[in-house]
Amino acid sequence: xxxxxxxxxxxxxxxxxxxxxxxxxxxxxxxxxxxxxxxxxxxxxxxxxxxxxxxxxxxxxxxxxxxxxxxxxxxxxxxxxxxxxxxxxxxxxxxxxxxxxxxxxxxxxxxxxxxxxxxxxxxxxxxxxxxxxxxxxxxxxxxxxxxxxxxxxxxxxxxxxxxxxxxxxxxxxxxxxxxxxxxxxxxxxxxx
Numbered sequence: 631x632x633x634x635x636x637x638x639x640x641x642x643x644x645x646x647x648x649x650x651x652x653x654x655x656x657x658x659x660x661x662x663x664x665x666x667x668x669x670x671x672x673x674x675x676x677x678x679x680x681x682x683x684x685x686x687x688x689x690x691x692x693x694x695x696x697x698x699x700x701x702x703x704x705x706x707x708x709x710x711x712x713x714x715x716x717x718x719x720x721x722x723x724x725x726x727x728x729x730x731x732x733x734x735x736x737x738x739x740x741x742x743x744x745x746x747x748x749x750x751x752x753x754x755x756x757x758x759x760x761x762x763x764x765x766x767x768x769x770x771x772x773x774x775x776x777x778x779x780x781x782x783x784x785x786x787x788x789x790x791x792x793x794x795x796x797x798x799x800x801x802x803x804x805x806x807x808x809x810x811x812x813x814x815x816x817x818x819x820x821x822x
């Protein structure tokens with residue numbers, strides 16, 4: 631018997647309005663609403679649509695990462711609003727992969743590419759995300775990345791010398807929380 635190998639390809643209209651050939655292995659098929667929610671979150675992030683990202687979050691969401699620390703509810707949503715607003719019209723882009731879901735928890739890997747505003751240095755941050763869900767929304771979102779590596783990219787020699795210290799992490803988290811507060815006062819029009 632002669633075996634025939636058939637490779638399926640699908641034509642997709644992509645973001646740049648060009649046709650792209652996809653192998654079946656690249657085609658994303660999901661039967662899980664939580665993996666779809668994670669994908670919606672990152673697709674919205676790609677186009678800096680903070681409101682669509684915030685819609686993915688439960689009102690009682692808890693977000694945590696090395697740069698912002700722990701943010702709850704509207705603080706977490708406003709962090710994304712602030713980040714998206716600050717990156718519009720700039721060289722920001724993200725990619726994501728490995729979206730998984732099992733036993734009420736989800737995960738993804740994503741990468742961010744941007745220019746750090748304070749120093750003008752290029753950043754390529756690699757992040758592993760974990761999610762928990764409630765009522766069809768993200769209730770817990772934890773991003774993990776190497777803060778020391780990020781600090782070296784963002785601050786050069788200063789990041790190399792100080793980025794590994796708890797002093798640096800605490801100072802950075804205070805600055806980022808102050809930035810959210812300033813954003814809330816200026817853009818959202820209220821204080822927490």
